[in-house]
Amino acid sequence: MVNIDIDGILKELPNDVRIAKTKIVCTLGLTLRSTPMIEKLLRAGMNVACFNFSHRQP
Numbered sequence: 001m002v003n004i005d006i007d008g009i010l011k012e013l014p015n016d017v018r019i020a021k022t023k024i025v026c027t028l029g030l031t032l033r034s035t036p037m038i039e040k041l042l043r044a045g046m047n048v049a050c051f052n053f054s055h056r057q058p
Contacts, residue, residue, distance in 0.1 A: 004035060009042045023048045030055060 025048040026041055041049075 004038060004042075006042065009039060012043075025050060027052050029053065 024045045026046045027050045028038070029052045032038070
């Protein structure tokens with residue numbers, strides 16, 4: 001299991017980003033496994049993650 005410091009990433013963002021009135025939802029599946037990519041999505045503004053693991057691995 002990988003730990004991502006979400007609080008640390010959010011502290012780096014401007015305050016106005018943290019109080020947005022809309023949500024950026026990203027669906028994460030089996031192909032998105034890397035911690036750097038999830039951190040990149042968080043820095044880009046993702047604030048809701050939907051995990052889709054219903055597909056089988058090839």
